[in-house]
Amino acid sequence: xxxxxxxxxxxxxxxxxxxxxxxxxxxxxxxxxxxxxxxxxxxxxxxxxxxxxxxxxxxxxxxxxxxxxxxxxxxxxxxxxxxxxxxxx
Numbered sequence: 001x002x003x004x005x006x007x008x009x010x011x012x013x014x015x016x017x018x019x020x021x022x023x024x025x026x027x028x029x030x031x032x033x034x035x036x037x038x039x040x041x042x043x044x045x046x047x048x049x050x051x052x053x054x055x056x057x058x059x060x061x062x063x064x065x066x067x068x069x070x071x072x073x074x075x076x077x078x079x080x081x082x083x084x085x086x087x088x089x
Contacts (some may be wrong), residue, residue, distance in 0.1 A: 005044050005089060006032075006034065007068070007089075010086050011083055012027060012028070012084050012086055013025060013081065013083045014026070014065075014083065014084070016079060017079070018028040018079060019078055020080065021068055021069060021070050022066065023067050023069075024041040024064055024082050025037055025064055025083050030088055030089075031087060032061055032062060032063055032087055032088075033064055034087065036051070036064075036065025036084040037067065037086055038051065040077035040078065041078070041089070042079060046071045046077045047069065047070065047072070048067055048069050049068045049069060050066065050067065055064075067082045
């Protein structure tokens with residue numbers, strides 16, 4: 001039998017960015033980001049251009065999630081939000 005898996009898995013939602021290209025969400029101290037995502041809620045066609053973990057410190061432990069989005073015409077999106085899936089050891 002292998003080691004025990006992650007416990008205390010929680011989804012944390014970042015603040016709504018009413019206008020712009022970027023949004024992020026962060027785990028609480030002691031938690032590690034194990035996944036994430038997000039997107040725009042826009043009346044104009046928009047798409048995600050990046051969806052990546054963010055890290056802090058020299059160890060490069062993922063502690064949050066970053067999303068970047070744009071409208072099809074290249075202008076700033078409306079109502080973009082990120083979420084991160086966090087796990088505590």
